[in-house]
Amino acid sequence: MLDTDGWANHTAIGLERHGEIIAGVVYENYTGPNIFAHIAGIPGRRWMTRQFLYAIFHYPFVRLGVERITAPVEASNNDALKLNRNFGFENEAVLRGAMPSGDLILMVMWKQKCRFLGDIHG
Numbered sequence: 001m002l003d004t005d006g007w008a009n010h011t012a013i014g015l016e017r018h019g020e021i022i023a024g025v026v027y028e029n030y031t032g033p034n035i036f037a038h039i040a041g042i043p044g045r046r047w048m049t050r051q052f053l054y055a056i057f058h059y060p061f062v063r064l065g066v067e068r069i070t071a072p073v074e075a076s077n078n079d080a081l082k083l084n085r086n087f088g089f090e091n092e093a094v095l096r097g098a099m100p101s102g103d104l105i106l107m108v109m110w111k112q113k114c115r116f117l118g119d120i121h122g
């Protein structure tokens with residue numbers, strides 16, 4: 001039997017192409033003003049469609065009404081750090097030695113700074 005109890009407080013959005021999941025985001029620890037997000041995709045930018053970016057930011061900011069999204073990223077994961085910075089996330093804190101590889105960087109995206117909340121077709 002599949003143990004799903006650990007996922008009770010998680011929500012995910014995925015992007016599928018030709019029957020294969022190529023990108024996704026998992027949300028967790030919703031507190032009202034904040035939610036944690038883990039964003040991943042296949043290498044390259046082919047999955048970054050305007051519609052998908054709109055969906056992954058619209059859900060927490062508009063549907064849930066959060067003011068901020070927190071994204072934890074291993075300091076050694078340069079691709080994820082670059083991706084999040086390109087989305088508009090900013091470094092907020094460093095948890096020294098929190099990961100097997102070293103530090104964990106907490107990044108934040110504020111609702112008022114999110115550029116993906118406009119017209120999905122624009």
